[in-house]
Amino acid sequence: MAAETFVFNIAAKLLGELVSPAFQEACLVWGVESDLRRLENTLSNVKAVLLDAEDQQVHNQELTVWLRQLKEVFYDAQDVLDDFECEALRKQVVEMQGSTARKVCRFFSSSNPLVFRTKMAHKVKEIRARLGEVAADRAKFHLSPRSNDRHVVRGREMSYSFVQASDVIGRDQDKDKIVEHLMDPSDGQSISVVPVVGIGGLGKTALAKLVFNDERVIEHFELKCWVCVSDEFVLKQLLVKIIKSITSVNCSYLDEEQLQMLLRNNLDGKKFLLILDDVWNEDRGKWIELRNLLMGGANGSKILVTTRSPTIASMMGTMSPYNLEGLLHQECLSLFIKWAFNEGKERQHTNLVEIGDAIVKKCKGVPLAVKSLGSLLYSKLDERDWLFVRDNEMWKLNRKEGDILLVLQLSYNQMPSYLKQCFTFLSLFPKDYEFNTLDLISYWMANGLLQSPNENQELEDIGNQYIDELYSRCFLEDYIDLGYLREFKIHDLAHELALSLAQSECLIINGQIQNISKKVWHLSYTDNTWQNENVLKCLQKSKGLRTILSTVEGVGPSTKSFVDSCLSKFRYLRFLNLSDLSFEVLPSSIGTMKHLRLLDLRHNCRIQKLPNSICKLQNLQTLNLCGCEKLEELPKDIRYLIRLRTFLLTTKQKSLLGCSNSLRILGLYNCGNLESLVETMQVHTSLRVLRIDNCGGLISLLPTLKFLTTLEALMIENCEKLDLTEMEDNQDDFPTSLRALRFIGLPQLVAIPNWIKCSVKSLQILVIQSCPNLTALPEWLVNLESLRRLTILNCPKLSALSKEKFCLPALRSFRIAECPELIRRCQPEIGEDWHKIANASEIYLDHKRIK
Template identity: 90%
Template sequence: MAAAETFVFNIAQKVLEKLGSLAFQEARLIWGAESDLGRFEKTLSTVKAVLLDAEEQQVHNQELTVWHGQLKEVFYDAQDVLDEFECEALRRQVVEMQGSTIRKVSRFFSSSNPLVFRTKMAHKVKDIRARLDEVAADRAKFHLSPRSDDRNVVRGREMSYSFVQASDVIGRGQDKDKIVEYLMDPSDGQSISVVSVVGIGGLGKTALAKLVFNDERVIEHFELKCWVCVSDEFFLKQLLVKMIKSITSENRSDLDEEQLQVLLRNNLDGKKFFLVLDDVWNEDRGKWIELRNLLMGGANGSKILVTTRSPTIASMMGTMPPYNLEGLLHQESLSLFIKWAFDEGKERQHTNLLEIGDAIVKKCKGVPLAVKSLGSLLYSKLDERDWLFVRDNEMWKLNIKEGDILSVLQLSYNQMPSYLKQCFTFLSLFPKDHEFITFDLIPLWMASGLLQSPNENELEDIGNQYIDELHSRCFLEDYIDLGYMREFKIHDLAHDLALSLAQSECLIINCQIQNISKKVWHLSYVDNSWQNENVLKCLQKSKGLRTILSVVEGVGPSTKSFVDSCVSKFRYLRVLDLSNSSFEVLPSSIGAMKHLRLLDLSSNCRIHKLPNSICKLQNLQALDLSGCEKLEELPKDIRYLIRLRMFSVTTKQKSLPGCPNSLRCLQLSNCGNLESLVEMMQVYTSLRFLRIDNCGGLISLLPILKFLTTLEASAIENCEKLDLIEMEDNQDDFPTSFRALHFIGLPQLVAMPDWIKHSANSLQILMIESCPNLTAFPKWLVNLKSLRRLTILNCPKLSALSKEKLGLPALRSFRIAKCPELIRRCQPEIGVDWHMIAHASDIYLDGKRIK
């Protein structure tokens, strides 16, 4: 089934939600569209009732697929029409809220005569109603049955590991030991040896490689370790950037290929290194030889571990026979299934389900991803019918082999609520191995109208809930919950599934592309294709585009022509990503893009100023100006962006103008001249996350904290003058509901701020890193009864956790490194502070796992 057609139900739902909202009920009366919109709503409700049935039946009925596609076009156009009413309402709201400055504001928002707007919109509504009536009339011939989407997102159990623990990988101990033996063997006569692990998708090649990569023997044997996920493309420059980032933690995408090669050689020179090339697909031997030659500067005994699904690649790259990874034994598979399908020990209470589960596991043929996916699908389900549905599903008529593992993932996909399906397939716009963070992804989902919630205040929470659900269904990996955001990747097989489902709606373009369907609504570019005249010509047909994304770091438009084309041709864009661009001027016509929800101008190295017309974008929810190092000031009317929720900025200003109080997330980075935030902060009544990074002139935050009572998370990084413990007269005014705090690179931090203790009942995550003058924790540390993760890195003067006897009851994860005295006090059994942390399930001291 083409997922683009499964989106139809969601679009219909969104249109109905908008029609039914109180604000829109008022708008349709004001603009005289009540009659036609009422008839449109009635027809839409009737059609929506049979859409889920139509989505299933269209697999076997091409005529039904065509009908579905026609509906989708009508619904998208209906969204645009309804949004125009909303845009006008927002414009009027801004004009009315300004009071004495109304004349000035009216000029700024000059628009057509209200009577002209009313007449124009009446014609558009009549046209859209007539089109829907015409298409809807054909539904009778398909004999469709009404159905409701009664599947809800259920948050899975918490699994927040960013690493692979040996206890989580079942049945791979012998495989790990054999590969480690190969890596330790000095007798193969090769200056650089290559070990290839080959097997079908879903067998756990990457998980096995991670076990090897983190094995104590490997860590001690090699001077340098490097992990690179290669995936579909084998672009040398991108691989060099990844290698250097893995080795040095620095992103050097600003360098050209020759400079990167020199830098890599310098880092490898004379060192015995271990390199993992994960998920290799390209069979071009010439490209492999080119890369291998760059690695010859390492010391003898250096090793490379390759994982691939292709035996041809394994033979081509390996210097020894490939290691063929086999499926798990049945008992191992069953243990893995139980781990994912039941809470620990609860399986004994459901022997009837275990019997069915045993039959399901046999059908998985030892493929761990299939086992985990179906186990997670059945987690918390105690009705036999759900288990029998999986056991007797038609997908088992296929043999589990390379392509058919997708059938197992599709079964899990099919059981998702329809709105979660759309969010999942949207991920197909990103390349394999893309590192997602919630601050980037959730605004995209939000801008595209994919988050389902009657309460706009909860949209960020809904987005995080969707991510957790996708993770619990095994679609995501390398998942980290940092409290204020999540980081993760999409599993490569899940990415294959998303691509196959979304191919007619979402498209990744490159310079080689010859044609772009006018039915494509969302696209991303992975190279300099925006400079290709043929690509730009193909894009002209897609006037209904909703999304243009740049998804590869360092790749962005360098000329104003691409921006001009976007602004003039794609009037209905919701998302415009111009990150990593290098044009000097953003056209003032940007103000006409009234449907725009997300605008990303981050990492533009040349732009000095933004046109004030950008402040006409009343629908804008996310604006990213981070990394715009030459930006001299923000537009003076930025307060008119009354729907702005997420704002990231780099600027040369000493103080920032007042921004709209709709903000939920504010990120200030590399604002070296910034001295005060008081002026802009006094209006924020909804801010939930504040991040301040590398703002060297900032001295204090205390004057503003009293205004930010809704804050839930904050990250303060690399601010060398910032003092967080300056006394205030009344600290009771401070936020009391922090869930996560990160303090990184703060030399002025000598003691923990007392205002943290007001969040004793809510604080779950506390991370302190590179605070060289921090000497002690306060007594009230033990009062943090909700703290579940405590991380302390590179704080050498920190001498103790607390003198109190009581511990931290909720603590699950405790990590310290480069804190000599504290490490000594936290030694198992004998350390003075061991009693405070001994109950945690995840303890690391100087990188070594204790338990």
């Protein structure tokens, strides 16, 4: 598989920066216009043939080497251009301060302008010479210019549930047989293990989810838990996952003995079902160690194991493995049509269905291959696109039976170049990692991977479009829409593809690593690797690093030498994760990391103060201080972070200093002393997401809301003193574009605030939970014409939906739990309010699905 597949994207971004008006002006100021013009011309000529080079490299190893050389020059060129941008931002901050300019200038003091000009002129000449030397080799490859990258064209409505039975075709018989095994009491085992084995992409996990959610299984077992095991079979990690699945509590801070005791207490005497999904461990000793800890359940408890390995199935199972077979051809064709066409439209394109039939035969009954190619062809009506897939050279390659990585590769190859780079970035995360859109989009943004021809489009919206596209190509799964963010995982086969594609520049490291290539740009770690001096030594030559990321909560660098190395050696970092630090002081040299876009300091429980020098990071877009419980106050010059878009914070302050008006996402967590946000919010006229969680001192929010006219998502949780209903005289001043609203743990809430009416046309998700004094829903609730999800949990005084006609045309999901009288009124067919909710496609009463 070719590794250099998004060089075009880097070149396009570089060229865009070079021709921008702001950069052209900077060139004149610093006297490098001539050299940069020649750099632009060379870059433009090379870019024209890069798409052809990326496609042809599969047959020509020399091309791959040439593209890799170009990429190195491009990355270095990005650093040079970024130096100019940093200087321009520094000047911008100084100029915007007016009478305090002298003081600000001292704070942002930098090298002599003449020295900067000379140094940058030398760097530009060096880059131009290197690029010219590498670019000259393009003539020997006989490449053809191609000006247009592939564009994303999607129209399919997204689905956000874990698994819909209607989306799984041809597995009813398999489901019934497995359910029979799980409910069979006559196998003579105190705890039985049912193994399901099959090749990758057959749908083992989807089948296990159908079984897990089957009504017969729900009624039969007192306790159910689901754990995705994947590559690591580490006892402590598995115990944490099992307990979290049972209790919804993260117990990673406990030691192994405490976890074992907690597990026994939760399983004691209960008939349970445990799903161990995607098992790779062949060490019988490790399995027996876990199995022995699960013996405390009642007789009839079952474990369902899914695996690709017959050896593992035989080792773990107490019965013969259930071998999952491929789908029948007609079932595959039905699945393909479901993904390739809007419902019923296939009848208008019989020629395409005929070609699709031939494509499906090549998929050998593997559902993931069928869905992937169907989604690839969705909305494409040109016969040539379909013939391209049917007759692709990929099918001629020697491959193992059922190996669908090449099918996913074909889908990957048809991605636009910018999306390929975002996809390969996912290789930095372990298999089964739980992503959310807010974090991932910030990660992509930090490395400049989000781009759009529309300059007015918000970066966060571009990132969401990218995620939707990856999902529509079947690369993502377990999609859950929470309104203000979405959670998902990358399919394990897609993860394998990402690893194979990104191995030249993305690397997950561990303590055993002996060598790290200087061409690696992005690093992540999953254990206490940074305590290993050998790793730090290996990193010394990787001075061009862009990303250092931790992917496991609770695992952070515990040595000061690591932090010092980051700040002194890796000067071009865009993304630095220093979460879970174990010391009190962040070095003031953090202010020299001028290229930094994302700084993650979450869960640094000992840090009391941040150096004011952190405010020199004008390029910073994301700052995460969530869980910094001892942080006394923010630096006084925090307003100088003029590009900050996402700010997550825990602090002891009573009020917050105003930040830049560039802020789009603000999260306040466990700020117990916080009393007011009024002064803070007056400048945040572009804020789109506001989350306030466990801020017990906060009394009022309404004056603040009047400034947040662009707010799209508001989440307020566990604020016991907060009153949301006062000062509602002039409702015209409140946000009019809210799409998601969550009120959780608000004892002062006795009625739904009337100011929500301002968003009557836009509100899509409304969640009300643990509001013990809420007595009624407003009559205007029936006017929420866009509401598609309504959830009401643990509001015992709420006794009815509405006196008026209650028919929400867009409502899809309706959930009520722990509201006794309301539950009674919503009983199917017989409840007084049933007719008001019956049009919803998904209805849950007390966590039991009714429809």
